[in-house]
Amino acid sequence: MTTDRDDPALRAAVPSLAARAYFDPLAHERELQRIWRRHWICAGRTEEIARAREFRQFRIADHGVLLLRDEQGGLRAFLDSCRHRGASLCASERGRLARAAIVCPYHAWTYDLQGRLLRTGAQHPPVGFDRDAHGLRPLPVREWNGFVFCCLDPDPPPFDAGFDQPLERLDAWRLGDCLSVHRTILTIACNWKVFWENYNECLHCPGVHPELARLVPAYGRGLLEARDDPDWRGRAAAGDPSAGDGLRPGARSWTTTGEPIGPEFPGLGDADRHAGHVYVTALPSLFVVGHVDYARAVRLRPLGPETTELRVDYLVPRETCAAAGFDPAPAIAFAERVLGEDAAICETNQRGLRAAPEARGTLLPEEYAVRAFHAWLRAEGAVD
Ligand code: FES
Numbered sequence: 434m435t436t437d438r439d440d441p442a443l444r445a446a447v448p449s450l451a452a453r454a455y456f457d458p459l460a461h462e463r464e465l466q467r468i469w470r471r472h473w474i475c476a477g478r479t480e481e482i483a484r485a486r487e488f489r490q491f492r493i494a495d496h497g498v499l500l501l502r503d504e505q506g507g508l509r510a511f512l513d514s515c516r517h518r519g520a521s522l523c524a525s526e527r528g529r530l531a532r533a534a535i536v537c538p539y540h541a542w543t544y545d546l547q548g549r550l551l552r553t554g555a556q557h558p559p560v561g562f563d564r565d566a567h568g569l570r571p572l573p574v575r576e577w578n579g580f581v582f583c584c585l586d587p588d589p590p591p592f593d594a595g596f597d598q599p600l601e602r603l604d605a606w607r608l609g610d611c612l613s614v615h616r617t618i619l620t621i622a623c624n625w626k627v628f629w630e631n632y633n634e635c636l637h638c639p640g641v642h643p644e645l646a647r648l649v650p651a652y653g654r655g656l657l658e659a660r661d662d663p664d665w666r667g668r669a670a671a672g673d674p675s676a677g678d679g680l681r682p683g684a685r686s687w688t689t690t691g692e693p694i695g696p697e698f699p700g701l702g703d704a705d706r707h708a709g710h711v712y713v714t715a716l717p718s719l720f721v722v723g724h725v726d727y728a729r730a731v732r733l734r735p736l737g738p739e740t741t742e743l744r745v746d747y748l749v750p751r752e753t754c755a756a757a758g759f760d761p762a763p764a765i766a767f768a769e770r771v772l773g774e775d776a777a778i779c780e781t782n783q784r785g786l787r788a789a790p791e792a793r794g795t796l797l798p799e800e801y802a803v804r805a806f807h808a809w810l811r812a813e814g815a816v817d
Protein backbone atom coordinates (compact mmCIF):
# COMPACT_ATOMS: atom_id res chain seq x y z
CA MET A 434 0.00 0.00 0.00
CA THR A 435 1.58 3.22 -1.06
CA THR A 436 0.72 6.57 0.39
CA ASP A 437 1.26 10.08 -0.82
CA ARG A 438 1.95 11.89 2.42
CA ASP A 439 1.31 15.27 0.82
CA ASP A 440 -2.26 14.31 -0.02
CA PRO A 441 -4.44 16.82 1.90
CA ALA A 442 -7.09 14.11 2.30
CA LEU A 443 -4.73 12.39 4.72
CA ARG A 444 -4.91 15.33 7.09
CA ALA A 445 -8.62 14.82 7.71
CA ALA A 446 -10.21 12.30 10.08
CA VAL A 447 -12.33 9.70 8.29
CA PRO A 448 -14.81 7.07 9.53
CA SER A 449 -13.61 3.52 10.13
CA LEU A 450 -15.67 0.43 9.28
CA ALA A 451 -18.96 -0.24 11.06
CA ALA A 452 -18.32 -2.21 14.25
CA ARG A 453 -20.60 -4.97 12.98
CA ALA A 454 -18.06 -5.80 10.26
CA TYR A 455 -15.83 -7.28 12.97
CA PHE A 456 -18.20 -9.89 14.39
CA ASP A 457 -21.27 -10.38 12.21
CA PRO A 458 -21.31 -13.92 10.70
CA LEU A 459 -22.80 -12.65 7.42
CA ALA A 460 -20.12 -9.99 7.09
CA HIS A 461 -17.52 -12.66 7.78
CA GLU A 462 -18.95 -14.97 5.15
CA ARG A 463 -18.79 -12.14 2.63
CA GLU A 464 -15.09 -11.64 3.44
CA LEU A 465 -14.39 -15.33 3.06
CA GLN A 466 -16.07 -15.17 -0.30
CA ARG A 467 -14.46 -11.99 -1.58
CA ILE A 468 -11.01 -12.29 -0.01
CA TRP A 469 -10.07 -15.67 1.39
CA ARG A 470 -11.48 -17.85 -1.37
CA ARG A 471 -10.17 -15.58 -4.14
CA HIS A 472 -6.68 -14.52 -3.13
CA TRP A 473 -3.32 -16.19 -2.86
CA ILE A 474 -2.99 -17.48 0.69
CA CYS A 475 0.26 -18.44 2.38
CA ALA A 476 0.00 -22.07 3.46
CA GLY A 477 3.39 -22.66 5.04
CA ARG A 478 7.07 -23.17 4.33
CA THR A 479 8.44 -25.25 1.48
CA GLU A 480 10.82 -26.93 3.94
CA GLU A 481 7.73 -28.67 5.40
CA ILE A 482 7.22 -30.52 2.10
CA ALA A 483 10.80 -30.62 0.85
CA ARG A 484 11.01 -34.24 -0.37
CA ALA A 485 9.10 -36.00 -3.11
CA ARG A 486 5.80 -37.47 -1.85
CA GLU A 487 5.72 -35.34 1.29
CA PHE A 488 2.30 -33.84 1.94
CA ARG A 489 0.43 -31.68 4.37
CA GLN A 490 -3.12 -30.56 4.73
CA PHE A 491 -4.09 -26.92 5.08
CA ARG A 492 -7.42 -25.23 5.67
CA ILE A 493 -8.57 -21.93 4.22
CA ALA A 494 -11.91 -20.96 5.65
CA ASP A 495 -13.98 -24.17 5.41
CA HIS A 496 -12.00 -25.69 2.54
CA GLY A 497 -9.34 -28.33 3.04
CA VAL A 498 -6.35 -28.25 0.72
CA LEU A 499 -3.85 -31.06 0.15
CA LEU A 500 -0.36 -29.79 -0.63
CA LEU A 501 2.26 -32.20 -1.85
CA ARG A 502 5.61 -32.48 -3.57
CA ASP A 503 5.47 -34.64 -6.70
CA GLU A 504 8.16 -37.03 -7.95
CA GLN A 505 9.63 -34.32 -10.19
CA GLY A 506 10.01 -31.92 -7.26
CA GLY A 507 7.05 -29.75 -8.21
CA LEU A 508 4.48 -28.48 -5.74
CA ARG A 509 0.88 -29.59 -6.19
CA ALA A 510 -2.27 -28.45 -4.48
CA PHE A 511 -5.68 -30.12 -4.66
CA LEU A 512 -9.00 -29.64 -2.96
CA ASP A 513 -8.81 -32.19 -0.18
CA SER A 514 -11.94 -34.07 -1.17
CA CYS A 515 -12.17 -37.43 -2.86
CA ARG A 516 -14.16 -37.54 -6.10
CA HIS A 517 -16.01 -40.66 -4.88
CA ARG A 518 -18.00 -39.46 -1.87
CA GLY A 519 -15.94 -36.56 -0.66
CA ALA A 520 -13.70 -37.98 2.05
CA SER A 521 -10.57 -36.14 3.09
CA LEU A 522 -7.72 -37.69 1.15
CA CYS A 523 -5.29 -38.29 3.99
CA ALA A 524 -5.94 -39.73 7.40
CA SER A 525 -3.13 -37.65 8.92
CA GLU A 526 -2.42 -33.95 8.71
CA ARG A 527 1.08 -34.40 7.34
CA GLY A 528 3.45 -37.13 6.29
CA ARG A 529 5.03 -38.84 3.32
CA LEU A 530 3.16 -41.06 0.89
CA ALA A 531 4.52 -44.61 0.80
CA ARG A 532 4.42 -44.60 -3.00
CA ALA A 533 3.63 -42.19 -5.80
CA ALA A 534 -0.12 -42.42 -5.32
CA ILE A 535 -2.83 -40.77 -3.26
CA VAL A 536 -5.10 -43.49 -1.91
CA CYS A 537 -8.34 -42.33 -0.34
CA PRO A 538 -8.60 -43.82 3.16
CA TYR A 539 -12.32 -44.59 2.71
CA HIS A 540 -12.79 -46.90 -0.34
CA ALA A 541 -9.30 -46.61 -1.84
CA TRP A 542 -9.94 -44.58 -4.96
CA THR A 543 -6.37 -44.05 -6.13
CA TYR A 544 -4.93 -40.97 -7.83
CA ASP A 545 -1.46 -40.24 -9.18
CA LEU A 546 0.50 -37.23 -7.90
CA GLN A 547 -0.83 -35.14 -10.78
CA GLY A 548 -4.32 -35.85 -9.47
CA ARG A 549 -5.42 -38.25 -12.23
CA LEU A 550 -7.76 -41.01 -11.13
CA LEU A 551 -6.02 -44.36 -11.60
CA ARG A 552 -8.40 -46.85 -9.95
CA THR A 553 -11.79 -46.92 -8.27
CA GLY A 554 -11.61 -50.47 -6.97
CA ALA A 555 -15.10 -51.19 -8.34
CA GLN A 556 -15.72 -54.88 -9.01
CA HIS A 557 -18.04 -53.92 -11.85
CA PRO A 558 -16.54 -51.00 -13.75
CA PRO A 559 -19.50 -48.68 -14.25
CA VAL A 560 -20.70 -48.40 -17.82
CA GLY A 561 -19.75 -45.12 -19.46
CA PHE A 562 -17.68 -43.95 -16.48
CA ASP A 563 -15.15 -41.35 -17.61
CA ARG A 564 -12.13 -41.79 -15.37
CA ASP A 565 -10.45 -38.67 -16.76
CA ALA A 566 -13.35 -36.54 -15.59
CA HIS A 567 -12.94 -37.74 -11.99
CA GLY A 568 -9.45 -36.53 -11.13
CA LEU A 569 -8.70 -34.40 -8.09
CA ARG A 570 -9.51 -30.71 -8.42
CA PRO A 571 -6.17 -28.91 -8.82
CA LEU A 572 -5.57 -25.51 -7.25
CA PRO A 573 -3.05 -22.85 -8.27
CA VAL A 574 0.13 -23.07 -6.16
CA ARG A 575 3.29 -20.92 -6.04
CA GLU A 576 6.53 -20.67 -4.14
CA TRP A 577 7.94 -17.35 -2.98
CA ASN A 578 11.04 -17.05 -0.81
CA GLY A 579 10.50 -20.47 0.70
CA PHE A 580 6.78 -19.89 1.35
CA VAL A 581 4.02 -21.93 -0.27
CA PHE A 582 0.97 -20.02 -1.50
CA CYS A 583 -2.18 -21.49 -2.92
CA CYS A 584 -5.48 -20.08 -4.14
CA LEU A 585 -8.93 -21.63 -3.89
CA ASP A 586 -9.96 -19.88 -7.09
CA PRO A 587 -8.85 -21.87 -10.15
CA ASP A 588 -8.59 -18.51 -11.93
CA PRO A 589 -6.42 -16.61 -9.45
CA PRO A 590 -5.48 -12.94 -9.45
CA PRO A 591 -1.87 -12.03 -10.41
CA PHE A 592 0.45 -13.50 -7.78
CA ASP A 593 1.78 -10.11 -6.67
CA ALA A 594 -1.69 -8.54 -6.33
CA GLY A 595 -1.66 -8.66 -2.51
CA PHE A 596 2.00 -7.60 -2.11
CA ASP A 597 2.86 -4.06 -1.07
CA GLN A 598 6.42 -4.34 -2.41
CA PRO A 599 8.08 -5.85 -5.47
CA LEU A 600 8.40 -9.64 -5.19
CA GLU A 601 12.22 -9.24 -5.16
CA ARG A 602 12.25 -6.89 -2.16
CA LEU A 603 13.58 -9.52 0.25
CA ASP A 604 15.87 -11.34 -2.19
CA ALA A 605 18.98 -10.28 -0.24
CA TRP A 606 17.73 -12.32 2.75
CA ARG A 607 17.69 -15.54 0.67
CA LEU A 608 14.73 -16.71 2.74
CA GLY A 609 14.32 -19.83 0.63
CA ASP A 610 17.60 -21.08 2.14
CA CYS A 611 16.71 -20.15 5.70
CA LEU A 612 15.41 -22.54 8.33
CA SER A 613 12.65 -21.89 10.77
CA VAL A 614 14.33 -22.22 14.18
CA HIS A 615 11.15 -21.61 16.13
CA ARG A 616 7.43 -21.54 15.45
CA THR A 617 4.77 -20.00 17.64
CA ILE A 618 1.11 -20.79 17.00
CA LEU A 619 -1.29 -18.45 18.67
CA THR A 620 -5.07 -18.12 18.59
CA ILE A 621 -6.33 -14.61 19.23
CA ALA A 622 -9.91 -13.72 20.10
CA CYS A 623 -10.29 -11.03 17.45
CA ASN A 624 -11.46 -10.57 13.90
CA TRP A 625 -8.67 -10.90 11.32
CA LYS A 626 -9.13 -7.27 10.23
CA VAL A 627 -8.47 -6.08 13.78
CA PHE A 628 -5.05 -7.71 13.60
CA TRP A 629 -4.18 -6.05 10.26
CA GLU A 630 -5.40 -2.66 11.44
CA ASN A 631 -3.19 -2.89 14.50
CA TYR A 632 -0.28 -3.89 12.25
CA ASN A 633 -0.89 -0.85 10.08
CA GLU A 634 -0.45 1.87 12.66
CA CYS A 635 1.93 2.78 15.46
CA LEU A 636 -0.20 5.20 17.44
CA HIS A 637 -0.48 2.36 19.93
CA CYS A 638 3.26 1.72 20.12
CA PRO A 639 4.28 4.10 22.94
CA GLY A 640 1.54 2.80 25.24
CA VAL A 641 1.41 -0.87 24.29
CA HIS A 642 5.05 -1.64 23.42
CA PRO A 643 7.33 0.17 25.88
CA GLU A 644 10.38 -1.92 25.04
CA LEU A 645 9.88 -1.73 21.27
CA ALA A 646 9.28 2.01 21.59
CA ARG A 647 12.75 2.30 23.13
CA LEU A 648 14.35 0.21 20.38
CA VAL A 649 12.74 2.11 17.49
CA PRO A 650 12.63 5.85 18.21
CA ALA A 651 10.01 6.61 15.53
CA TYR A 652 7.69 4.01 17.10
CA GLY A 653 8.29 5.65 20.47
CA ARG A 654 6.80 8.80 18.96
CA GLY A 655 3.75 6.91 17.64
CA LEU A 656 4.95 7.02 14.03
CA LEU A 657 5.18 4.16 11.56
CA GLU A 658 8.03 6.00 9.86
CA ALA A 659 10.02 9.05 10.93
CA ARG A 660 8.89 10.96 7.85
CA ASP A 661 5.28 10.73 9.06
CA ASP A 662 6.24 13.56 11.43
CA PRO A 663 4.74 16.78 9.97
CA ASP A 664 8.05 18.54 10.77
CA TRP A 665 10.13 15.75 9.32
CA ARG A 666 11.63 17.73 6.46
CA GLY A 667 12.70 20.58 8.71
CA ARG A 668 14.11 18.29 11.35
CA ALA A 669 15.93 16.16 8.82
CA ALA A 670 17.38 19.27 7.14
CA ALA A 671 18.58 20.47 10.56
CA GLY A 672 20.35 17.14 11.09
CA ASP A 673 18.15 16.14 14.05
CA PRO A 674 19.11 12.50 14.74
CA SER A 675 15.58 11.66 15.95
CA ALA A 676 14.27 12.55 12.46
CA GLY A 677 15.72 9.30 11.12
CA ASP A 678 14.29 5.81 10.94
CA GLY A 679 16.11 2.79 12.24
CA LEU A 680 17.00 1.52 15.69
CA ARG A 681 18.29 3.40 18.72
CA PRO A 682 22.02 4.16 18.64
CA GLY A 683 24.06 1.02 19.29
CA ALA A 684 21.25 -1.45 18.51
CA ARG A 685 21.42 -3.55 15.35
CA SER A 686 18.52 -5.98 15.54
CA TRP A 687 15.20 -6.77 17.20
CA THR A 688 16.56 -8.74 20.16
CA THR A 689 16.49 -8.30 23.92
CA THR A 690 20.03 -6.90 23.82
CA GLY A 691 19.91 -5.08 20.49
CA GLU A 692 22.76 -7.35 19.35
CA PRO A 693 22.20 -9.69 16.40
CA ILE A 694 21.91 -13.44 17.02
CA GLY A 695 24.28 -14.24 14.16
CA PRO A 696 26.17 -12.76 11.22
CA GLU A 697 24.39 -10.24 9.05
CA PHE A 698 22.88 -11.39 5.77
CA PRO A 699 25.78 -10.69 3.42
CA GLY A 700 23.74 -9.22 0.57
CA LEU A 701 22.10 -6.37 2.48
CA GLY A 702 22.55 -2.84 1.21
CA ASP A 703 23.42 0.01 3.57
CA ALA A 704 19.86 1.35 3.68
CA ASP A 705 18.38 -2.01 4.68
CA ARG A 706 21.10 -2.58 7.26
CA HIS A 707 20.52 0.79 8.89
CA ALA A 708 16.73 0.49 8.78
CA GLY A 709 16.88 -2.41 11.25
CA HIS A 710 13.66 -3.85 9.82
CA VAL A 711 12.24 -4.18 6.31
CA TYR A 712 8.59 -5.17 6.00
CA VAL A 713 6.86 -6.92 3.14
CA THR A 714 3.12 -7.48 3.42
CA ALA A 715 1.20 -10.01 1.34
CA LEU A 716 -2.49 -9.47 2.06
CA PRO A 717 -4.47 -11.13 3.38
CA SER A 718 -2.32 -13.81 5.00
CA LEU A 719 1.36 -12.94 5.51
CA PHE A 720 3.88 -10.36 6.51
CA VAL A 721 7.63 -10.82 6.68
CA VAL A 722 10.10 -8.61 8.51
CA GLY A 723 13.74 -8.85 7.56
CA HIS A 724 16.26 -7.85 10.23
CA VAL A 725 20.02 -7.83 9.66
CA ASP A 726 20.45 -11.32 11.14
CA TYR A 727 17.07 -13.08 10.96
CA ALA A 728 13.61 -12.67 9.51
CA ARG A 729 10.23 -13.15 11.10
CA ALA A 730 7.25 -14.35 9.13
CA VAL A 731 3.74 -13.98 10.53
CA ARG A 732 0.97 -15.95 8.85
CA LEU A 733 -2.62 -15.27 9.66
CA ARG A 734 -5.89 -16.99 8.96
CA PRO A 735 -9.39 -16.50 10.28
CA LEU A 736 -10.86 -19.43 12.22
CA GLY A 737 -14.18 -17.62 12.65
CA PRO A 738 -15.57 -14.06 12.78
CA GLU A 739 -13.91 -13.41 16.12
CA THR A 740 -11.01 -15.87 16.10
CA THR A 741 -7.73 -15.52 14.26
CA GLU A 742 -4.80 -17.90 14.16
CA LEU A 743 -1.24 -16.62 13.91
CA ARG A 744 1.79 -18.71 12.99
CA VAL A 745 5.12 -17.04 13.53
CA ASP A 746 8.35 -18.43 12.07
CA TYR A 747 11.84 -17.23 12.93
CA LEU A 748 13.97 -17.70 9.83
CA VAL A 749 17.73 -17.98 10.11
CA PRO A 750 20.40 -18.83 7.50
CA ARG A 751 21.43 -22.50 7.61
CA GLU A 752 25.07 -21.59 8.29
CA THR A 753 24.06 -19.51 11.31
CA CYS A 754 21.93 -22.36 12.68
CA ALA A 755 24.87 -24.75 12.31
CA ALA A 756 27.40 -22.50 14.08
CA ALA A 757 28.60 -23.59 17.52
CA GLY A 758 26.79 -21.77 20.32
CA PHE A 759 24.01 -20.41 18.11
CA ASP A 760 21.16 -19.20 20.30
CA PRO A 761 18.05 -17.56 18.84
CA ALA A 762 16.50 -16.94 22.27
CA PRO A 763 17.18 -13.15 22.43
CA ALA A 764 15.33 -12.65 19.12
CA ILE A 765 12.45 -14.95 20.03
CA ALA A 766 12.01 -13.45 23.51
CA PHE A 767 11.90 -9.92 22.15
CA ALA A 768 9.51 -10.62 19.30
CA GLU A 769 7.23 -12.79 21.45
CA ARG A 770 6.86 -9.96 23.92
CA VAL A 771 5.79 -7.58 21.14
CA LEU A 772 3.50 -10.24 19.66
CA GLY A 773 1.88 -10.90 23.04
CA GLU A 774 1.30 -7.18 23.56
CA ASP A 775 -0.31 -6.90 20.13
CA ALA A 776 -2.45 -9.99 20.69
CA ALA A 777 -3.72 -8.67 24.02
CA ILE A 778 -4.58 -5.23 22.64
CA CYS A 779 -6.32 -6.76 19.61
CA GLU A 780 -8.52 -8.76 22.00
CA THR A 781 -9.24 -5.58 23.94
CA ASN A 782 -10.25 -3.89 20.68
CA GLN A 783 -12.52 -6.80 19.77
CA ARG A 784 -14.27 -6.85 23.15
CA GLY A 785 -15.40 -3.26 22.77
CA LEU A 786 -16.84 -3.55 19.29
CA ARG A 787 -20.13 -5.25 20.16
CA ALA A 788 -21.29 -2.41 22.39
CA ALA A 789 -22.41 -0.25 19.45
CA PRO A 790 -22.73 -2.50 16.40
CA GLU A 791 -23.70 0.21 13.92
CA ALA A 792 -21.16 2.77 15.09
CA ARG A 793 -18.07 3.62 13.07
CA GLY A 794 -14.81 4.59 14.69
CA THR A 795 -12.58 7.41 13.52
CA LEU A 796 -9.26 7.14 11.71
CA LEU A 797 -6.66 9.82 12.35
CA PRO A 798 -4.12 11.07 9.79
CA GLU A 799 -1.42 8.81 11.24
CA GLU A 800 -3.64 5.83 10.42
CA TYR A 801 -3.12 6.27 6.68
CA ALA A 802 -2.12 2.63 6.25
CA VAL A 803 -5.33 1.49 7.98
CA ARG A 804 -7.22 3.63 5.46
CA ALA A 805 -5.34 1.96 2.65
CA PHE A 806 -6.27 -1.44 4.09
CA HIS A 807 -9.94 -0.42 4.21
CA ALA A 808 -9.72 0.89 0.64
CA TRP A 809 -8.38 -2.50 -0.41
CA LEU A 810 -11.24 -4.29 1.36
CA ARG A 811 -13.76 -2.04 -0.36
CA ALA A 812 -12.13 -2.48 -3.75
CA GLU A 813 -12.49 -6.24 -3.26
CA GLY A 814 -16.17 -5.82 -2.43
CA ALA A 815 -15.60 -7.29 1.03
CA VAL A 816 -16.93 -4.38 3.12
CA ASP A 817 -19.14 -1.31 2.65
S1 FES B 1 -14.80 -41.38 -0.48
FE1 FES B 1 -12.85 -41.71 -1.29
S2 FES B 1 -12.89 -43.70 -2.03
FE2 FES B 1 -14.87 -43.40 -1.22
Ligand SMILES: [Fe+2]
Binds near residue numbers: 632637638641
Ligand atom coordinates in the same frame (compact mmCIF):
# COMPACT_ATOMS: atom_id res chain seq x y z
FE1 LIG C 1 1.88 -3.33 17.82
